[in-house]
Amino acid sequence: MNDSKVTRRQVLVLGGLALGVGAVTVAGLSGPAWADSAAADVVLVPVGASPVVVLPGVGVQPAAFPRQLAVQVQHAGTDLPAGTEVAVTYDPRLYSPLPAAVATVGKQRLHTTSTITTDPRTTLATCTVTLAEAVAAGSDPVVVVGTAYPVLYPRDLVVGPADATAALGRKNVKPSGRRSLQPHRPSTFGGVATPWGVEVSGVWSRYEWENGKRWYYFPVRVTLHSVGPGPAPAAASFSVALDPQVVRDVSITTARLNHKVHDAGVRLLSHERTASLFETRWSTTVKLKSGDRLDLGLEVRTRKLTGDLQTIKHPSVGLIGMGDHATQRQTGQNLMSRTDAVWE
Known part of the structure; x- marks a missing residue:
């Protein structure tokens, strides 16, 4: 802003x-x-x-x-x-x-x-x-x-x-x-500071099975929007947490900064796969200035499912490692998720 x-x-x-x-x-x-x-x-x-x-x-x-x-x-x-x-x-x-x-x-x-x-x-x-x-x-x-x-x-x-x-x-x-x-x-409040904030939003796609009676949402685009007034203190980083029963793999295929194709230096920091969680953590080289918008396209590969699932991990995308949280504005949108899957 x-x-x-x-x-x-x-x-x-x-x-x-x-x-x-x-x-x-x-x-x-x-x-x-x-x-x-x-x-x-x-x-x-x-x-x-x-x-x-x-x-x-x-x-x-x-x-x-x-x-x-x-x-x-x-x-x-x-x-x-x-x-x-x-x-x-x-x-x-x-x-x-x-x-x-x-x-x-x-x-x-x-x-x-x-x-x-x-x-x-x-x-x-x-x-x-x-x-x-x-x-x-x-x-x-x-x-x-x-x-x-x-x-x-x-x-x-x-x-x-x-x-x-x-x-x-x-x-x-x-x-x-x-x-x-x-x-x-x-003293932990630190010295002089400039407030900053980032909003997380995106686009979801739906995977269906059992003739459309069961479904699960996953992100196909992640948008990070800086609301300022200062720049984000660290390069934009985020995590994608999904259900490993449904999702096989995630990759980032496109990046656009302020609606223009951009080499955002996207890098996979880590991934974790357990019986109930598949989480990937990503970093970029982009330090968002006030008003900047970074759009990242995701390719999510799903598994072939039949029947009901006993449990589900609802999908979520959230900011990570953005630095000085004492000066971070509370946008109320540092995480996006969907809880409306039907799996049983």
């Missing part, structure tokens, strides 16, 4: 996280503890495990954002009365709130209520969690209100994401002394 304003935009690169409906155990408490103005002996500790990467633009260092909208309330010297509120403010473009916020002490889930409001001026959302029961001193509940979700291309360019914050207060009293939940930036 070419965009003259990309330096004023942000790219969000997120991993997945699932929260169950039962008790929530949160690992990786990190960051400083701050005294809240509502109670000097109560401190808020951000939950900073596995931060996600946010790319603030071209040629800048990736930033760290919390994976979970979560905070631990430490109160060693005082009870938390019923009506205590924890308010977490976040950018709704980056986070998905839970259907109902969760507060736990160890394996015990506390009784709470929660509401979400949106500031019409800033467009930021605030989830206010109210404890419906008193919590004894030293129990240190963890409050979880939501989690980061993957923002997919082309909406992964996010303008000015706001820091997540939290505050502690009392019922019917506006919380004060708001604290940042932003984690420390890991």
Whole structure:
């Protein structure tokens, strides 16, 4: 994607996280503890495990954002009365709130209520969690209100994401002394970077047997499309995984770059054949620039089949070994597959 304003935009690169409906155990408490103005002996500790990467633009260092909208309330010297509120403010473009916020002490889930409001001026959302029961001193509940979700291309360019914050207060009293939940930036996030992304698509053919009552799909063309704004950091490489009961061999016969015949330097890296998997891994010499499209023609030779198959390996084609994944845009299309075979 070419965009003259990309330096004023942000790219969000997120991993997945699932929260169950039962008790929530949160690992990786990190960051400083701050005294809240509502109670000097109560401190808020951000939950900073596995931060996600946010790319603030071209040629800048990736930033760290919390994976979970979560905070631990430490109160060693005082009870938390019923009506205590924890308010977490976040950018709704980056986070998905839970259907109902969760507060736990160890394996015990506390009784709470929660509401979400949106500031019409800033467009930021605030989830206010109210404890419906008193919590004894030293129990240190963890409050979880939501989690980061993957923002997919082309909406992964996010303008000015706001820091997540939290505050502690009392019922019917506006919380004060708001604290940042932003984690420390890991050194593994690397230095200055340019975001990039590749989409995988293609064309399928269908092999039929048993008078057309059974069939299996296999790829006959693989297309790798660079969405930019930066070039891919490594030459285009991909794998083709098929069912060895159906497919005998795979080869790449043609290559076109931006619709023109091209010597892509296609090379077979490896192949693996077991009773349930036939996978070939391929590399090229093409480093895709923003907007480039590489089309590769495949010849797939099938076996002669009769009768039913007991199992099936659905076909898939996916990127491999493309390098700096911390700066890779989430296109949602780094793998293509078919699951609609009929084999029994």
